[in-house]
Structures are given as structure tokens and as C-alpha cells.
Amino acid sequence: MSEPLVLVSQEGAVRTFTLNRPAALNSFTGEMHEALASALDAAAADTAVRCVVITGAGRGFCAGQDLSDPAVSVEPGSAPKDLGAVIERHWRPLAQRLRSMPVPTVAAVNGVAAGAGANLALNCDLVVAARTASFIQAFAKIGLVPDTGGTWLLPHLVGRARALGLALLGDKLPAEEAARIGLIWQCVDDAALAETVAALAARLAAMPTRALVATRAAIDAAAGSSMDEALGLETRWQRTLGRAHDYLEGVAAFGAKRPPVFTDRDVTVRGPDDEGAAH
Template identity: 75%
Template sequence: MTEPLVRVEDAGTVRTLSLNRPAALNSFTTELHAALAAALDAAAQDAGVRCVVLTGSGRAFCAGQDLADPAVAPDPTPGAPPKDLGHMISTYYAPLVVRLRSMPVPVVAAVNGVAAGAGANLALCCDLVVAARSASFLQAFAKIGLVPDTGGTWLLPRLVGSARALGIAMLGDKLAAEEAARLGLIWQCVDDAALAETVAALALKLAGMPTRALVATRQAMAAAQHMDLQAALAEEARLQRELGAAPDYREGVEAFRAKRAPVFKDR
């Protein structure tokens, strides 16, 4: 049987999605895009899933776009029209970013190897990024005459500031996971042998937390980047009003008073 392009594994309420083109360093094709979109949609719709882990099979997380894919490979025929890369972005990469940033549960990227180009920004679109010490991040776009995509132009300045973002994007140098963590580009860098255990513990912790509040936190922080202080305060009040009427708030307060572990169920 043919191996699936995205492997799906459940461990309780945590679902792990593994990009599964290891021979091609899990680089994107239109088929892989379709498989990942379907897997993310299925996780979003499954009430039993409370956290998603995104990782790669083999020795890479994701090497970005597969440049041998006919959808993007330049046609060497003299006079042939150029490939419309904008169509590729709007049809596949932009919806992928929107899907990740709108997931109804926390998403953790477990970066097990190289994350390059769109693969680097795919990881950065997740809520928390944990990388193996041997992993690396590479904004490879300038090396082939392109700009960062998959949300890179939006994400990088917000994560590390405009000066570092421009340096990372324009120079296209490989950034070691340890340096990425030091700069605040990712959440955590751990020894390779500890990656699986660290991510499993983190995902389990997130799965046991109030999911709606975590997702609202992601949304509020993104929205606040475009607001003044008064608008952000008003949005906080709106969200607290909404969340304060939900069962998880009541459960959290009751558990605190009773000195017991809470059991959150909202999603």
C-alpha cells in the first residue's frame, strides 16, 4: 500500500500530523497540500482532539516547496510563459496559513530537522515551536529570487523585530535552533533525544487546559497588533465577558477553591 502523505496518530486527545515525504525532505507538492489541509480540517472538526502536533517524517521537518513540482518548475522551453507563483500562494499556501491560525485547538510544531522556506514559516505559524538542537531554520526565498511567503513577511517582524527579520530574510543564512530560541523566533530548543518526550508532555499539558481560552489568547494577541491600547482593552473586555459565561471559567474557579485539578471541556 502507498504511504499516506500525512500520517495521523492519536494519543488520547492529542493528534500528531506528520508530513510524510521523507525522501524529498517533506517538501510541498500540490498533493501534500491537499493531504495536510484535509488532515487539519479533520482535526478541527473532531471534538475529541484538544491539541495538534505538526512534525515531519525522517530527517527533516519541511524543506519548503518542492521545486520539481510541475506547478512551480519553470518551463525551459523558449518562449514558454512563466508559472504563476501568485496563484500557487493564493490557492495553497495562504489557505494553509489561515487554517493553522484559526485552528480551534492549540498547535505545536515539533521541528525535528531542517525547516526551510515555506517549511520554516509553516512551523512559525503554529502556536508553539519546539525544535531539536540539530534542527535549523532557513528563509531560503532570496536565494531563488523570491520574497518570504507562507506568512513570513507578517510573522518575522512580529517575532524578532524588523531589523533581525530583514537580516534573516535578505541574507538567507541558516539559523540554528538554539539561536532561533535565543532570538525569540521559537519557543524552545531541546536536545534531539528529548524532542519527542518534551513535545508529548507539552501537548498533553495544553490538551488539559481551557482550549477556548487558549485559542482566544492567540486571536487576541494577533488582533492587538493592529489596535491602539484602548481598542485592545475593549477587546479584552469582550473576550472576558464571553469566556466568563462559559463552563470552563466556572470549573476553573471551583477547582481553585476546592484545591483540585480542573477538568476543562470547552472547545
């Protein structure tokens, strides 16, 4: 039997997904999309999971869409495929799933991350890359625009000028430079990647999960808001979180000079005004 397209492992409250098509640089087929979507949904529903890590098997993180997949491949003389249908079926839901996960997400980029594979990583909350890894917005080289949220992510992360440079030229961006310009969180030596990500994920898993997810939601909302709107959203989040266990536990632990034990964790991401949130 062939190996699973997505390997799943768990250490404590951290669940790791390893994209597992190393011979194809972990490029996506429809079957691999379905496997990852199912795995992410299962992690979202499992309250024992408090952080998710995504990485790649072999020498690459992810080369994006497998252009030989029947959903996109075109035989000479045949009609073109509807790429928009592939985006709607797989890549758009993947970006939305990652940005709506009820736990923090970390991308451990162990090699090349190209096209939608690069934007898959950038949709995670934190990106840690090996020093020999690289990021390539390869879309223009085959006559396409960045997808999987790339047109939103790039200017928000690095500004319009750098976003256009990355998208129009499609040059390889080394991980060290990606960290320097703020595209990713951290670049580390290759030998330190696994240990660094494990420590980071364990740290996130021990933190107040619901507050971390609310922070992501608030920052994303603020990107399209005025300062006054952002202040209003902050007020509503603090009103909601201030009634929750983790805030009360954090304050009590601070006063008692002991480590806090955080337990709040929603199954789905809820807004600051929602009632009856599950923990």
C-alpha cells in the same frame, strides 16, 4: 501501495500529523497540501481533539515548496508559472487554517525547516525544535519574498532588523539561536524532542482550550491595535469567557483545591461577541 503523504496518529486528545516525504525533506506537492488541509479540517471538526502537533518524517521538518512539482516547475523555453496562483491555492489557506484552528498547535521541528516550511512551523502557536534543527528563509536565494505569512511573522516575532537580516541573507539559523532571539518557543536536545513535545501537547490538551484559542486571537489582534483597542477586546473576551463552563469550573476547582476538568472546545474559532458557541 505508497505510504500516505501525511501520517496521522492520536494519543489521548492530541492528534499528530507527520509530513511524510522524507526523501524530499518533506517538501510540498499539491497532493501533500490537499492531504494536510483535509487532515487539519478533520481535526478542527473533531471535538475529541484538543491539541494538534505537526512534525516531519526522516531528517527534515519541511523544505517548503517542492520546486519539481508541476505547479511551479518550468521547462527551458516555456512560459513561467503563476506562483501567485500556487500561493492562493495552497500556502495562504494553510497559514490561515493553522491560525484559525480551534485548538492549540505545536510544531515539533526535527530537522531543517526552510522557506515556506520554516513559516509553516512559525504559524503554529508553539515551536519546539531539536538542537540540530535549523530555520532558513531561503526565498531571496531564488528571487522571491517570504510567503506563508513570513513577512508578517518575522518582524512580529523578532523585530524589523532581525527580520530583514533573516529574509535578505537567507542564512541558516540554528535552533538554539532561534530560541535565543525569540523566533521559536524552545530548543531541546534531539533525543528529548519527542518526549518534550508529547508532554507539552498533553498539558495543552488538558487546559481550557477555548481560552487558549481566544488568547491567540487576542494577541494577534493586538499586534495591529492601539492599547485602548486591546483593552476593549480583552473586556469583550472576558465577558464571553466569564459565562463559559471552563471559567466556572476553574474557579470551583480552585476553591475546592482539586484539579479542574475543562471541556469547552469550539469547532470553529469564534469572536468574543459571538453567541451560541459550540463546545
